[in-house]
Amino acid sequence: MKVLLISANTLTAPYPVYPLGLDHVAHALAPAHDVRIADLNVTGNGAALAEEIRYFDPDLIGLGLRNVDNTDMSAPEGFVDRYGDLARSIRKVADAPLVLGGCGFTLFPREMMAALDADYGILGEGERLRALADALEAGADPSGLPGVVAGRGRATIPDPLPDPVQRRFDPAFPHVGFYLNRSGMLNLQSKRGCPFRCIYCTYPHIEGRRMRRIPPEAAAETAVRLQEAGARYLFVTDSAFNADADHSAAVARAFKKAGLSIPWAAFFAPMTPPAGYYREMADAGMTHAEFGTEALSDRMLARYGKPFRTADVLAAHRAAVDAGLYVAHYFLLGGPGEDGASLSETLDLVDNIDRAVLFFFCGMRIYPNTALYGIALEEKQISADQSLLAPVFYRSEHIDGREIVRRVKEKADGRRDWVIGAGGDEVADAVSKMYERGFSGPLWEHLIR
Ligand code: B12
Ligand code: SF4
Numbered sequence: 001m002k003v004l005l006i007s008a009n010t011l012t013a014p015y016p017v018y019p020l021g022l023d024h025v026a027h028a029l030a031p032a033h034d035v036r037i038a039d040l041n042v043t044g045n046g047a048a049l050a051e052e053i054r055y056f057d058p059d060l061i062g063l064g065l066r067n068v069d070n071t072d073m074s075a076p077e078g079f080v081d082r083y084g085d086l087a088r089s090i091r092k093v094a095d096a097p098l099v100l101g102g103c104g105f106t107l108f109p110r111e112m113m114a115a116l117d118a119d120y121g122i123l124g125e126g127e128r129l130r131a132l133a134d135a136l137e138a139g140a141d142p143s144g145l146p147g148v149v150a151g152r153g154r155a156t157i158p159d160p161l162p163d164p165v166q167r168r169f170d171p172a173f174p175h176v177g178f179y180l181n182r183s184g185m186l187n188l189q190s191k192r193g194c195p196f197r198c199i200y201c202t203y204p205h206i207e208g209r210r211m212r213r214i215p216p217e218a219a220a221e222t223a224v225r226l227q228e229a230g231a232r233y234l235f236v237t238d239s240a241f242n243a244d245a246d247h248s249a250a251v252a253r254a255f256k257k258a259g260l261s262i263p264w265a266a267f268f269a270p271m272t273p274p275a276g277y278y279r280e281m282a283d284a285g286m287t288h289a290e291f292g293t294e295a296l297s298d299r300m301l302a303r304y305g306k307p308f309r310t311a312d313v314l315a316a317h318r319a320a321v322d323a324g325l326y327v328a329h330y331f332l333l334g335g336p337g338e339d340g341a342s343l344s345e346t347l348d349l350v351d352n353i354d355r356a357v358l359f360f361f362c363g364m365r366i367y368p369n370t371a372l373y374g375i376a377l378e379e380k381q382i383s384a385d386q387s388l389l390a391p392v393f394y395r396s397e398h399i400d401g402r403e404i405v406r407r408v409k410e411k412a413d414g415r416r417d418w419v420i421g422a423g424g425d426e427v428a429d430a431v432s433k434m435y436e437r438g439f440s441g442p443l444w445e446h447l448i449r
Contacts, residue, residue, distance in 0.1 A: 026167075287326055327355065
């Protein structure tokens with residue numbers, strides 16, 4: 001059957017992100033099904049998309065919903081209304097069943113099915129769309145297939161797929177050029193799953209807790225293919241690249257051995273690294289390390305369920321900076337137990353973090369299927385029948401969110417390398433101008449003084 005996969009994400013902050021998930025879904029569908037990808041960053045949501053749909057005349061339409069909102073309490077922006085409009089405009093030109101998927105959908109399946117009035121949804125890994133397409137083609141009833149939500153029915157997230165993941169990347173796909181011309185940045189996974197249990201984090205729900213590793217040589221082969229297609233920078237999108245330090249080091253070595261010569265980046269948990277770890281990363285071409293640090297108070301790190309403490313953060317930071325990497329730390333303030341004293345601990349110790357960009361998210365969004373959800377329920381901050389689609393942020397009973405922002409801003413004292421939230425339009429505009437001038441990559445290093 002003909003399947004059109006549509007990427008609905010047009011968010012440009014901090015930069016437009018290549019719709020990697022669709023490559024994986026496309027691989028699972030082809031060659032049994034005839035697959036095309038339409039990316040709203042290229043077609044927009046108007047006439048060009050309608051023309052694409054009419055021309056291809058799909059039997060099934062898969063709509064990829066990556067972002068629900070920007071999770072930024074300082075400048076909140078939601079996308080679901082826009083997705084609803086998009087679904088309605090698709091319906092006007094196509095009779096094909098509409099299937100929703102993507103991590104945004106997995107977080108809020110019931111709400112998204114209702115808001116977009118969709119026929120089906122795929123929870124978790126979109127490779128399971130293949131079974132749905134096969135069933136529909138065979139005229140079989142797809143309800144009950146693992147991970148398939150049918151109409152207003154319910155489904156549970158299935159066990160993660162066992163095999164290392166594969167993707168269908170074709171440089172001839174029209175949307176590839178958009179990302180190459182703009183940021184020059186493409187992306188890849190080296191594994192799925194995160195084994196840690198940070199209380200607020202959705203990643204283990206989306207990807208599963210069990211790590212499924214792609215053989216380093218296969219990850220390197222993909223990386224080189226992306227480079228040959230014209231990528232000038234790669235982002236490894238693993239939830240925490242160093243959750244398996246040995247595997248990540250093997251991936252880095254494989255990149256080098258395969259001849260990868262463009263710079264790349266990844267997310268890291270700031271755990272004390274094995275000796276020489278970040279030097280090996282830098283030696284393999286990694287230029288940027290993004291740390292999910294969240295706080296510099298041991299009490300808060302314990303409360304957040306983080307697999308590291310402040311001494312580990314400082315060790316990881318030093319090792320990364322000494323290896324010559326650009327470093328960013330993400331902070332997440334205002335969670336359970338945060339008070340004036342813990343905030344002071346974080347803001348005092350932050351003086352030890354030099355030569356880095358610090359992103360401060362001042363407010364912890366509550367997501368279903370997290371430990372934070374249970375805490376907020378118990379504290380009666382939310383009720384069991386409440387939808388969290390419109391962001392609800394946890395409120396510490398000991399300190400007000402506005403006070404946190406005030407103290408962070410006071411401490412920042414106008415420093416360019418302290419960014420509140422994702423930086424909003426200001427950072428996105430600056431980044432966009434730099435792409436126009438030919439720069440590549442995430443570019444936050446230009447904020448480091
Ligand atoms: C890496 C990452 C980033 C990197 C991306 C770098 C890059 N160049 O690729 C950076 C740091 C830039 C980033 C930024 C942001 N991110 Co981010 N990011 C992630 C992360 C960790 C991985 C995403 C990824 O690539 N996964 C790998 C691919 C293969 O998986 P996937 O896209 O989920 O696709 C699979 C399934 O979802 C499904 N699927 C996907 N599409 C479709 C389509 C159909 C039809 C079907 C059936 C299935 C399907 O099948 C795929 C294969 O199994 C996720 C968390 C996570 N672990 O999922 C957050 C996440 C996606 N980010 C999120 C957010 C909010 C953001 C920002 C808005 C944050 C901000 N304020 O700046 C920005 C938005 C950027 C943008 N322009 O869209 C949220 C989105 C949910 C939400 N709350 O809205 C997530 C889920 C994290 C969270 N808070 O829960 N992000
Ligand atoms: S280490 Fe990172 S990805 Fe894993 S659970 Fe904690 S915050 Fe989430």
